[in-house]
Amino acid sequence: MKLSALQAGFNLDHIAFESPTPNELSKFYKNFIMMEHVEKKNQEIICEGQNRKVILIKGKKKKLSYAGFSCRNRKNLEQFKNFIIANKVPFSKFVNSHLEKGAFSIIDPDKNIISFGIRKKTKIAFKNKFCMPLQHLTFSSRDVEQFEHFYCNMLGFKTTDRVIHKNRSLATIFLTSNHEHHTIACFKSNKIGIDHYSYEVSQWENIKILCDYFSQQNIKIIWGPGRHGPGNNLFIFIEDLDKNWLEFSAELEIIHDRKVNEWPQSEKTLNLWGKGILRS
Structure with a gap:
Protein backbone atom coordinates (compact mmCIF):
# COMPACT_ATOMS: atom_id res chain seq x y z
CA MET A 1 0.00 0.00 0.00
CA LYS A 2 1.11 3.57 -0.71
CA LEU A 3 0.38 6.83 1.10
CA SER A 4 1.20 10.36 -0.05
CA ALA A 5 2.90 12.76 2.36
CA LEU A 6 -0.50 14.31 3.07
CA GLN A 7 -2.15 10.95 3.73
CA ALA A 8 0.72 9.80 5.93
CA GLY A 9 0.62 13.03 7.94
CA PHE A 10 3.96 14.78 8.49
CA ASN A 11 4.92 17.65 10.80
CA LEU A 12 8.09 19.72 10.64
CA ASP A 13 10.28 18.25 13.40
CA HIS A 14 13.64 20.02 13.19
CA ILE A 15 15.84 22.27 11.06
CA ALA A 16 19.65 22.24 10.78
CA PHE A 17 21.47 25.43 9.75
CA GLU A 18 25.05 26.19 8.96
CA SER A 19 26.61 29.19 10.70
CA PRO A 20 30.12 30.69 10.82
CA THR A 21 29.55 31.25 14.57
CA PRO A 22 27.35 28.38 15.82
CA ASN A 23 28.37 28.83 19.47
CA GLU A 24 27.19 32.44 19.50
CA LEU A 25 24.04 31.56 17.59
CA SER A 26 23.21 28.78 20.06
CA LYS A 27 23.26 31.36 22.88
CA PHE A 28 20.67 33.41 20.98
CA TYR A 29 18.36 30.41 20.66
CA LYS A 30 18.83 29.44 24.29
CA ASN A 31 18.38 32.93 25.70
CA PHE A 32 15.70 34.35 23.41
CA ILE A 33 13.87 31.46 21.64
CA MET A 34 13.46 29.48 24.86
CA MET A 35 15.63 26.53 23.77
CA GLU A 36 16.45 25.37 27.30
CA HIS A 37 18.57 22.38 26.33
CA VAL A 38 21.78 23.04 24.37
CA GLU A 39 24.09 20.11 23.66
CA LYS A 40 27.20 19.66 21.53
CA LYS A 41 27.25 16.30 19.75
CA ASN A 42 29.00 15.01 16.60
CA GLN A 43 30.00 18.45 15.26
CA GLU A 44 26.48 19.75 15.88
CA ILE A 45 25.04 22.08 18.49
CA ILE A 46 21.52 20.92 19.29
CA CYS A 47 19.18 23.60 20.62
CA GLU A 48 15.94 22.17 21.93
CA GLY A 49 12.78 23.41 23.62
CA GLN A 50 9.27 22.04 24.06
CA ASN A 51 8.40 20.60 20.58
CA ARG A 52 11.08 22.64 18.82
CA LYS A 53 14.60 21.77 17.77
CA VAL A 54 17.19 23.72 15.79
CA ILE A 55 20.59 22.20 14.98
CA LEU A 56 23.60 24.44 14.29
CA ILE A 57 26.63 23.33 12.28
CA LYS A 58 29.86 25.21 11.52
CA GLY A 59 29.73 26.45 7.94
CA LYS A 60 28.28 29.06 5.63
CA LYS A 61 25.95 31.76 6.92
CA LYS A 62 22.19 31.27 6.33
CA LYS A 63 22.56 27.86 4.64
CA LEU A 64 20.21 24.96 5.31
CA SER A 65 22.04 21.76 6.14
CA TYR A 66 18.93 19.58 6.34
CA ALA A 67 15.37 19.49 7.69
CA GLY A 68 13.40 16.64 9.22
CA PHE A 69 9.69 15.82 9.08
CA SER A 70 8.09 13.38 11.54
CA CYS A 71 5.25 11.01 10.72
CA ARG A 72 2.24 9.83 12.75
CA ASN A 73 3.40 6.21 12.98
CA ARG A 74 5.78 3.66 11.47
CA LYS A 75 3.12 2.04 9.26
CA ASN A 76 2.37 5.36 7.59
CA LEU A 77 6.09 6.03 7.17
CA GLU A 78 6.61 2.72 5.35
CA GLN A 79 3.61 3.33 3.10
CA PHE A 80 4.91 6.81 2.29
CA LYS A 81 8.27 5.26 1.45
CA ASN A 82 6.42 2.96 -0.99
CA PHE A 83 4.82 6.06 -2.55
CA ILE A 84 8.12 7.77 -3.33
CA ILE A 85 9.74 4.51 -4.49
CA ALA A 86 6.86 4.12 -6.96
CA ASN A 87 7.59 7.66 -8.17
CA LYS A 88 11.27 6.76 -8.62
CA VAL A 89 12.51 9.43 -6.20
CA PRO A 90 16.10 8.47 -5.29
CA PHE A 91 17.13 8.26 -1.65
CA SER A 92 20.07 10.21 -0.27
CA LYS A 93 22.88 8.50 1.65
CA PHE A 94 22.46 11.13 4.38
CA VAL A 95 21.60 9.60 7.77
CA ASN A 96 19.53 11.82 10.06
CA SER A 97 20.37 11.00 13.67
CA HIS A 98 17.48 13.08 15.03
CA LEU A 99 14.83 10.62 13.81
CA GLU A 100 14.22 7.01 14.84
CA LYS A 101 15.88 4.15 12.98
CA GLY A 102 14.15 3.59 9.64
CA ALA A 103 14.15 7.25 8.62
CA PHE A 104 15.22 8.17 5.09
CA SER A 105 16.20 11.31 3.19
CA ILE A 106 15.74 12.75 -0.28
CA ILE A 107 17.31 15.68 -2.12
CA ASP A 108 14.92 18.10 -3.80
CA PRO A 109 15.57 19.87 -7.14
CA ASP A 110 17.33 22.77 -5.36
CA LYS A 111 19.65 20.31 -3.52
CA ASN A 112 17.91 20.68 -0.15
CA ILE A 113 18.17 17.56 2.04
CA LYS A 123 13.75 12.43 28.23
CA ILE A 124 14.32 16.13 28.77
CA ALA A 125 11.86 17.71 31.22
CA PHE A 126 11.40 21.21 29.83
CA LYS A 127 10.50 23.85 32.40
CA ASN A 128 9.27 26.42 29.88
CA LYS A 129 5.86 25.23 28.65
CA PHE A 130 5.16 28.12 26.25
CA CYS A 131 3.42 26.59 23.22
CA MET A 132 5.75 27.25 20.27
CA PRO A 133 6.38 24.14 18.11
CA LEU A 134 8.15 24.32 14.77
CA GLN A 135 5.48 24.54 12.08
CA HIS A 136 6.71 25.31 8.56
CA LEU A 137 9.78 25.88 6.40
CA THR A 138 9.76 28.27 3.45
CA PHE A 139 12.30 28.26 0.63
CA SER A 140 13.49 30.63 -2.08
CA SER A 141 13.90 29.20 -5.57
CA ARG A 142 14.46 30.33 -9.13
CA ASP A 143 11.98 27.66 -10.30
CA VAL A 144 8.83 27.54 -8.16
CA GLU A 145 7.01 25.45 -10.78
CA GLN A 146 9.64 22.72 -10.48
CA PHE A 147 9.44 22.96 -6.69
CA GLU A 148 5.66 22.46 -6.75
CA HIS A 149 5.91 19.54 -9.18
CA PHE A 150 8.42 17.73 -6.99
CA TYR A 151 6.75 18.22 -3.63
CA CYS A 152 3.19 17.80 -4.92
CA ASN A 153 3.50 15.07 -7.56
CA MET A 154 6.59 13.16 -6.45
CA LEU A 155 6.21 13.36 -2.65
CA GLY A 156 2.47 13.87 -2.32
CA PHE A 157 2.23 17.18 -0.47
CA LYS A 158 -1.02 19.02 -1.25
CA THR A 159 -1.05 22.46 -2.88
CA THR A 160 -3.34 24.78 -0.92
CA ASP A 161 -2.68 28.27 -2.36
CA ARG A 162 -0.80 29.82 -5.27
CA VAL A 163 0.30 33.44 -5.65
CA ILE A 164 0.39 34.47 -9.31
CA HIS A 165 2.28 37.20 -11.18
CA LYS A 166 0.39 39.27 -13.77
CA ASN A 167 2.00 37.16 -16.52
CA ARG A 168 0.48 34.04 -14.84
CA SER A 169 3.84 32.71 -13.65
CA LEU A 170 4.10 31.44 -10.08
CA ALA A 171 5.29 33.86 -7.40
CA THR A 172 4.68 31.65 -4.37
CA ILE A 173 3.42 28.15 -3.66
CA PHE A 174 2.00 26.80 -0.39
CA LEU A 175 1.85 23.05 0.28
CA THR A 176 0.86 20.91 3.24
CA SER A 177 1.56 17.44 4.59
CA ASN A 178 -1.13 17.52 7.28
CA HIS A 179 -4.31 19.45 8.20
CA GLU A 180 -2.55 22.84 8.48
CA HIS A 181 -2.55 25.33 5.59
CA HIS A 182 1.12 24.77 4.82
CA THR A 183 4.08 22.89 6.25
CA ILE A 184 6.33 23.93 3.37
CA ALA A 185 6.28 26.84 0.93
CA CYS A 186 8.43 28.48 -1.73
CA PHE A 187 8.93 32.03 -3.03
CA LYS A 188 10.17 32.91 -6.51
CA SER A 189 13.55 34.57 -6.07
CA ASN A 190 16.89 35.17 -7.75
CA LYS A 191 18.52 33.10 -4.99
CA ILE A 192 18.19 29.51 -3.79
CA GLY A 193 17.90 28.71 -0.09
CA ILE A 194 15.76 29.42 2.94
CA ASP A 195 13.37 32.36 3.00
CA HIS A 196 12.23 31.80 6.60
CA TYR A 197 10.96 29.21 9.02
CA SER A 198 8.07 29.44 11.46
CA TYR A 199 6.94 28.61 14.99
CA GLU A 200 3.21 28.17 15.71
CA VAL A 201 2.09 30.05 18.84
CA SER A 202 -1.60 29.14 18.63
CA GLN A 203 -3.44 32.40 19.33
CA TRP A 204 -3.34 36.19 19.04
CA GLU A 205 -2.75 36.60 22.77
CA ASN A 206 0.58 34.76 22.41
CA ARG A 227 -2.07 38.90 8.78
CA HIS A 228 -1.13 36.91 5.69
CA GLY A 229 -3.70 36.38 2.93
CA PRO A 230 -2.79 32.75 2.16
CA GLY A 231 -3.25 30.85 5.41
CA ASN A 232 -5.02 33.82 7.06
CA ASN A 233 -2.51 33.60 9.92
CA LEU A 234 -1.35 36.33 12.26
CA PHE A 235 2.41 36.86 12.28
CA ILE A 236 5.50 38.65 13.45
CA PHE A 237 9.06 38.23 12.13
CA ILE A 238 12.43 38.69 13.83
CA GLU A 239 16.02 37.96 12.76
CA ASP A 240 18.60 35.83 14.56
CA LEU A 241 22.30 36.77 14.74
CA ASP A 242 22.93 35.35 11.24
CA LYS A 243 19.97 37.30 9.78
CA ASN A 244 17.85 34.16 9.38
CA TRP A 245 14.17 35.15 9.40
CA LEU A 246 12.08 33.59 12.17
CA GLU A 247 8.30 33.82 11.94
CA PHE A 248 5.93 33.43 14.89
CA SER A 249 2.48 32.56 13.58
CA ALA A 250 -0.96 32.11 15.11
CA GLU A 251 -4.38 30.91 13.98
CA LEU A 252 -3.18 29.36 10.71
CA GLN A 265 1.23 39.00 -6.36
CA SER A 266 0.77 42.14 -4.26
CA GLU A 267 1.67 43.60 -0.89
CA LYS A 268 -1.88 43.02 0.36
CA THR A 269 -1.67 39.30 -0.40
CA LEU A 270 1.38 39.05 1.85
CA ASN A 271 -0.08 41.29 4.55
CA LEU A 272 -3.79 42.11 4.65
CA TRP A 273 -3.15 44.76 7.30
CA GLY A 274 -0.24 46.74 5.92
CA LYS A 275 3.19 46.57 4.35
CA GLY A 276 4.15 43.39 2.50
CA ILE A 277 7.68 42.21 1.71
CA LEU A 278 7.69 41.10 -1.94
CA ARG A 279 10.35 38.61 -3.02
CA SER A 280 9.70 38.92 -6.78
Missing part, protein backbone atom coordinates in the same frame (compact mmCIF):
# COMPACT_ATOMS: atom_id res chain seq x y z
CA ILE A 114 14.80 16.61 3.53
CA SER A 115 14.43 13.68 5.94
CA PHE A 116 11.29 11.74 6.83
CA GLY A 117 10.90 9.52 9.87
CA ILE A 118 9.53 9.06 13.37
CA ARG A 119 10.30 11.65 16.04
CA LYS A 120 12.74 10.54 18.70
CA LYS A 121 11.25 10.67 22.18
CA THR A 122 13.10 12.96 24.53
CA ILE A 207 1.65 37.07 19.57
CA LYS A 208 1.15 40.00 21.97
CA ILE A 209 3.08 38.19 24.70
CA LEU A 210 5.99 37.62 22.29
CA CYS A 211 5.97 41.24 21.08
CA ASP A 212 6.35 42.42 24.67
CA TYR A 213 8.93 39.73 25.40
CA PHE A 214 11.10 40.62 22.39
CA SER A 215 10.82 44.32 23.26
CA GLN A 216 12.12 43.59 26.76
CA GLN A 217 15.04 41.68 25.21
CA ASN A 218 15.79 44.55 22.76
CA ILE A 219 15.00 42.31 19.78
CA LYS A 220 13.41 44.29 16.95
CA ILE A 221 10.32 42.98 15.19
CA ILE A 222 11.22 43.41 11.53
CA TRP A 223 7.75 42.68 10.08
CA GLY A 224 4.32 42.69 11.66
CA PRO A 225 2.17 42.24 13.54
CA GLY A 226 0.22 41.43 10.43
CA GLU A 253 -6.01 28.10 8.52
CA ILE A 254 -6.98 24.46 9.02
CA ILE A 255 -7.58 22.71 5.69
CA HIS A 256 -10.40 20.20 5.31
CA ASP A 257 -11.34 19.86 1.66
CA ARG A 258 -11.28 22.89 -0.59
CA LYS A 259 -10.03 23.98 -3.98
CA VAL A 260 -6.66 25.66 -4.44
CA ASN A 261 -6.94 29.42 -3.98
CA GLU A 262 -5.15 31.85 -6.30
CA TRP A 263 -3.91 35.21 -5.07
CA PRO A 264 -2.41 38.14 -7.02
Whole structure:
Protein backbone atom coordinates (compact mmCIF):
# COMPACT_ATOMS: atom_id res chain seq x y z
CA MET A 1 0.00 0.00 0.00
CA LYS A 2 1.11 3.57 -0.71
CA LEU A 3 0.38 6.83 1.10
CA SER A 4 1.20 10.36 -0.05
CA ALA A 5 2.90 12.76 2.36
CA LEU A 6 -0.50 14.31 3.07
CA GLN A 7 -2.15 10.95 3.73
CA ALA A 8 0.72 9.80 5.93
CA GLY A 9 0.62 13.03 7.94
CA PHE A 10 3.96 14.78 8.49
CA ASN A 11 4.92 17.65 10.80
CA LEU A 12 8.09 19.72 10.64
CA ASP A 13 10.28 18.25 13.40
CA HIS A 14 13.64 20.02 13.19
CA ILE A 15 15.84 22.27 11.06
CA ALA A 16 19.65 22.24 10.78
CA PHE A 17 21.47 25.43 9.75
CA GLU A 18 25.05 26.19 8.96
CA SER A 19 26.61 29.19 10.70
CA PRO A 20 30.12 30.69 10.82
CA THR A 21 29.55 31.25 14.57
CA PRO A 22 27.35 28.38 15.82
CA ASN A 23 28.37 28.83 19.47
CA GLU A 24 27.19 32.44 19.50
CA LEU A 25 24.04 31.56 17.59
CA SER A 26 23.21 28.78 20.06
CA LYS A 27 23.26 31.36 22.88
CA PHE A 28 20.67 33.41 20.98
CA TYR A 29 18.36 30.41 20.66
CA LYS A 30 18.83 29.44 24.29
CA ASN A 31 18.38 32.93 25.70
CA PHE A 32 15.70 34.35 23.41
CA ILE A 33 13.87 31.46 21.64
CA MET A 34 13.46 29.48 24.86
CA MET A 35 15.63 26.53 23.77
CA GLU A 36 16.45 25.37 27.30
CA HIS A 37 18.57 22.38 26.33
CA VAL A 38 21.78 23.04 24.37
CA GLU A 39 24.09 20.11 23.66
CA LYS A 40 27.20 19.66 21.53
CA LYS A 41 27.25 16.30 19.75
CA ASN A 42 29.00 15.01 16.60
CA GLN A 43 30.00 18.45 15.26
CA GLU A 44 26.48 19.75 15.88
CA ILE A 45 25.04 22.08 18.49
CA ILE A 46 21.52 20.92 19.29
CA CYS A 47 19.18 23.60 20.62
CA GLU A 48 15.94 22.17 21.93
CA GLY A 49 12.78 23.41 23.62
CA GLN A 50 9.27 22.04 24.06
CA ASN A 51 8.40 20.60 20.58
CA ARG A 52 11.08 22.64 18.82
CA LYS A 53 14.60 21.77 17.77
CA VAL A 54 17.19 23.72 15.79
CA ILE A 55 20.59 22.20 14.98
CA LEU A 56 23.60 24.44 14.29
CA ILE A 57 26.63 23.33 12.28
CA LYS A 58 29.86 25.21 11.52
CA GLY A 59 29.73 26.45 7.94
CA LYS A 60 28.28 29.06 5.63
CA LYS A 61 25.95 31.76 6.92
CA LYS A 62 22.19 31.27 6.33
CA LYS A 63 22.56 27.86 4.64
CA LEU A 64 20.21 24.96 5.31
CA SER A 65 22.04 21.76 6.14
CA TYR A 66 18.93 19.58 6.34
CA ALA A 67 15.37 19.49 7.69
CA GLY A 68 13.40 16.64 9.22
CA PHE A 69 9.69 15.82 9.08
CA SER A 70 8.09 13.38 11.54
CA CYS A 71 5.25 11.01 10.72
CA ARG A 72 2.24 9.83 12.75
CA ASN A 73 3.40 6.21 12.98
CA ARG A 74 5.78 3.66 11.47
CA LYS A 75 3.12 2.04 9.26
CA ASN A 76 2.37 5.36 7.59
CA LEU A 77 6.09 6.03 7.17
CA GLU A 78 6.61 2.72 5.35
CA GLN A 79 3.61 3.33 3.10
CA PHE A 80 4.91 6.81 2.29
CA LYS A 81 8.27 5.26 1.45
CA ASN A 82 6.42 2.96 -0.99
CA PHE A 83 4.82 6.06 -2.55
CA ILE A 84 8.12 7.77 -3.33
CA ILE A 85 9.74 4.51 -4.49
CA ALA A 86 6.86 4.12 -6.96
CA ASN A 87 7.59 7.66 -8.17
CA LYS A 88 11.27 6.76 -8.62
CA VAL A 89 12.51 9.43 -6.20
CA PRO A 90 16.10 8.47 -5.29
CA PHE A 91 17.13 8.26 -1.65
CA SER A 92 20.07 10.21 -0.27
CA LYS A 93 22.88 8.50 1.65
CA PHE A 94 22.46 11.13 4.38
CA VAL A 95 21.60 9.60 7.77
CA ASN A 96 19.53 11.82 10.06
CA SER A 97 20.37 11.00 13.67
CA HIS A 98 17.48 13.08 15.03
CA LEU A 99 14.83 10.62 13.81
CA GLU A 100 14.22 7.01 14.84
CA LYS A 101 15.88 4.15 12.98
CA GLY A 102 14.15 3.59 9.64
CA ALA A 103 14.15 7.25 8.62
CA PHE A 104 15.22 8.17 5.09
CA SER A 105 16.20 11.31 3.19
CA ILE A 106 15.74 12.75 -0.28
CA ILE A 107 17.31 15.68 -2.12
CA ASP A 108 14.92 18.10 -3.80
CA PRO A 109 15.57 19.87 -7.14
CA ASP A 110 17.33 22.77 -5.36
CA LYS A 111 19.65 20.31 -3.52
CA ASN A 112 17.91 20.68 -0.15
CA ILE A 113 18.17 17.56 2.04
CA ILE A 114 14.80 16.61 3.53
CA SER A 115 14.43 13.68 5.94
CA PHE A 116 11.29 11.74 6.83
CA GLY A 117 10.90 9.52 9.87
CA ILE A 118 9.53 9.06 13.37
CA ARG A 119 10.30 11.65 16.04
CA LYS A 120 12.74 10.54 18.70
CA LYS A 121 11.25 10.67 22.18
CA THR A 122 13.10 12.96 24.53
CA LYS A 123 13.75 12.43 28.23
CA ILE A 124 14.32 16.13 28.77
CA ALA A 125 11.86 17.71 31.22
CA PHE A 126 11.40 21.21 29.83
CA LYS A 127 10.50 23.85 32.40
CA ASN A 128 9.27 26.42 29.88
CA LYS A 129 5.86 25.23 28.65
CA PHE A 130 5.16 28.12 26.25
CA CYS A 131 3.42 26.59 23.22
CA MET A 132 5.75 27.25 20.27
CA PRO A 133 6.38 24.14 18.11
CA LEU A 134 8.15 24.32 14.77
CA GLN A 135 5.48 24.54 12.08
CA HIS A 136 6.71 25.31 8.56
CA LEU A 137 9.78 25.88 6.40
CA THR A 138 9.76 28.27 3.45
CA PHE A 139 12.30 28.26 0.63
CA SER A 140 13.49 30.63 -2.08
CA SER A 141 13.90 29.20 -5.57
CA ARG A 142 14.46 30.33 -9.13
CA ASP A 143 11.98 27.66 -10.30
CA VAL A 144 8.83 27.54 -8.16
CA GLU A 145 7.01 25.45 -10.78
CA GLN A 146 9.64 22.72 -10.48
CA PHE A 147 9.44 22.96 -6.69
CA GLU A 148 5.66 22.46 -6.75
CA HIS A 149 5.91 19.54 -9.18
CA PHE A 150 8.42 17.73 -6.99
CA TYR A 151 6.75 18.22 -3.63
CA CYS A 152 3.19 17.80 -4.92
CA ASN A 153 3.50 15.07 -7.56
CA MET A 154 6.59 13.16 -6.45
CA LEU A 155 6.21 13.36 -2.65
CA GLY A 156 2.47 13.87 -2.32
CA PHE A 157 2.23 17.18 -0.47
CA LYS A 158 -1.02 19.02 -1.25
CA THR A 159 -1.05 22.46 -2.88
CA THR A 160 -3.34 24.78 -0.92
CA ASP A 161 -2.68 28.27 -2.36
CA ARG A 162 -0.80 29.82 -5.27
CA VAL A 163 0.30 33.44 -5.65
CA ILE A 164 0.39 34.47 -9.31
CA HIS A 165 2.28 37.20 -11.18
CA LYS A 166 0.39 39.27 -13.77
CA ASN A 167 2.00 37.16 -16.52
CA ARG A 168 0.48 34.04 -14.84
CA SER A 169 3.84 32.71 -13.65
CA LEU A 170 4.10 31.44 -10.08
CA ALA A 171 5.29 33.86 -7.40
CA THR A 172 4.68 31.65 -4.37
CA ILE A 173 3.42 28.15 -3.66
CA PHE A 174 2.00 26.80 -0.39
CA LEU A 175 1.85 23.05 0.28
CA THR A 176 0.86 20.91 3.24
CA SER A 177 1.56 17.44 4.59
CA ASN A 178 -1.13 17.52 7.28
CA HIS A 179 -4.31 19.45 8.20
CA GLU A 180 -2.55 22.84 8.48
CA HIS A 181 -2.55 25.33 5.59
CA HIS A 182 1.12 24.77 4.82
CA THR A 183 4.08 22.89 6.25
CA ILE A 184 6.33 23.93 3.37
CA ALA A 185 6.28 26.84 0.93
CA CYS A 186 8.43 28.48 -1.73
CA PHE A 187 8.93 32.03 -3.03
CA LYS A 188 10.17 32.91 -6.51
CA SER A 189 13.55 34.57 -6.07
CA ASN A 190 16.89 35.17 -7.75
CA LYS A 191 18.52 33.10 -4.99
CA ILE A 192 18.19 29.51 -3.79
CA GLY A 193 17.90 28.71 -0.09
CA ILE A 194 15.76 29.42 2.94
CA ASP A 195 13.37 32.36 3.00
CA HIS A 196 12.23 31.80 6.60
CA TYR A 197 10.96 29.21 9.02
CA SER A 198 8.07 29.44 11.46
CA TYR A 199 6.94 28.61 14.99
CA GLU A 200 3.21 28.17 15.71
CA VAL A 201 2.09 30.05 18.84
CA SER A 202 -1.60 29.14 18.63
CA GLN A 203 -3.44 32.40 19.33
CA TRP A 204 -3.34 36.19 19.04
CA GLU A 205 -2.75 36.60 22.77
CA ASN A 206 0.58 34.76 22.41
CA ILE A 207 1.65 37.07 19.57
CA LYS A 208 1.15 40.00 21.97
CA ILE A 209 3.08 38.19 24.70
CA LEU A 210 5.99 37.62 22.29
CA CYS A 211 5.97 41.24 21.08
CA ASP A 212 6.35 42.42 24.67
CA TYR A 213 8.93 39.73 25.40
CA PHE A 214 11.10 40.62 22.39
CA SER A 215 10.82 44.32 23.26
CA GLN A 216 12.12 43.59 26.76
CA GLN A 217 15.04 41.68 25.21
CA ASN A 218 15.79 44.55 22.76
CA ILE A 219 15.00 42.31 19.78
CA LYS A 220 13.41 44.29 16.95
CA ILE A 221 10.32 42.98 15.19
CA ILE A 222 11.22 43.41 11.53
CA TRP A 223 7.75 42.68 10.08
CA GLY A 224 4.32 42.69 11.66
CA PRO A 225 2.17 42.24 13.54
CA GLY A 226 0.22 41.43 10.43
CA ARG A 227 -2.07 38.90 8.78
CA HIS A 228 -1.13 36.91 5.69
CA GLY A 229 -3.70 36.38 2.93
CA PRO A 230 -2.79 32.75 2.16
CA GLY A 231 -3.25 30.85 5.41
CA ASN A 232 -5.02 33.82 7.06
CA ASN A 233 -2.51 33.60 9.92
CA LEU A 234 -1.35 36.33 12.26
CA PHE A 235 2.41 36.86 12.28
CA ILE A 236 5.50 38.65 13.45
CA PHE A 237 9.06 38.23 12.13
CA ILE A 238 12.43 38.69 13.83
CA GLU A 239 16.02 37.96 12.76
CA ASP A 240 18.60 35.83 14.56
CA LEU A 241 22.30 36.77 14.74
CA ASP A 242 22.93 35.35 11.24
CA LYS A 243 19.97 37.30 9.78
CA ASN A 244 17.85 34.16 9.38
CA TRP A 245 14.17 35.15 9.40
CA LEU A 246 12.08 33.59 12.17
CA GLU A 247 8.30 33.82 11.94
CA PHE A 248 5.93 33.43 14.89
CA SER A 249 2.48 32.56 13.58
CA ALA A 250 -0.96 32.11 15.11
CA GLU A 251 -4.38 30.91 13.98
CA LEU A 252 -3.18 29.36 10.71
CA GLU A 253 -6.01 28.10 8.52
CA ILE A 254 -6.98 24.46 9.02
CA ILE A 255 -7.58 22.71 5.69
CA HIS A 256 -10.40 20.20 5.31
CA ASP A 257 -11.34 19.86 1.66
CA ARG A 258 -11.28 22.89 -0.59
CA LYS A 259 -10.03 23.98 -3.98
CA VAL A 260 -6.66 25.66 -4.44
CA ASN A 261 -6.94 29.42 -3.98
CA GLU A 262 -5.15 31.85 -6.30
CA TRP A 263 -3.91 35.21 -5.07
CA PRO A 264 -2.41 38.14 -7.02
CA GLN A 265 1.23 39.00 -6.36
CA SER A 266 0.77 42.14 -4.26
CA GLU A 267 1.67 43.60 -0.89
CA LYS A 268 -1.88 43.02 0.36
CA THR A 269 -1.67 39.30 -0.40
CA LEU A 270 1.38 39.05 1.85
CA ASN A 271 -0.08 41.29 4.55
CA LEU A 272 -3.79 42.11 4.65
CA TRP A 273 -3.15 44.76 7.30
CA GLY A 274 -0.24 46.74 5.92
CA LYS A 275 3.19 46.57 4.35
CA GLY A 276 4.15 43.39 2.50
CA ILE A 277 7.68 42.21 1.71
CA LEU A 278 7.69 41.10 -1.94
CA ARG A 279 10.35 38.61 -3.02
CA SER A 280 9.70 38.92 -6.78
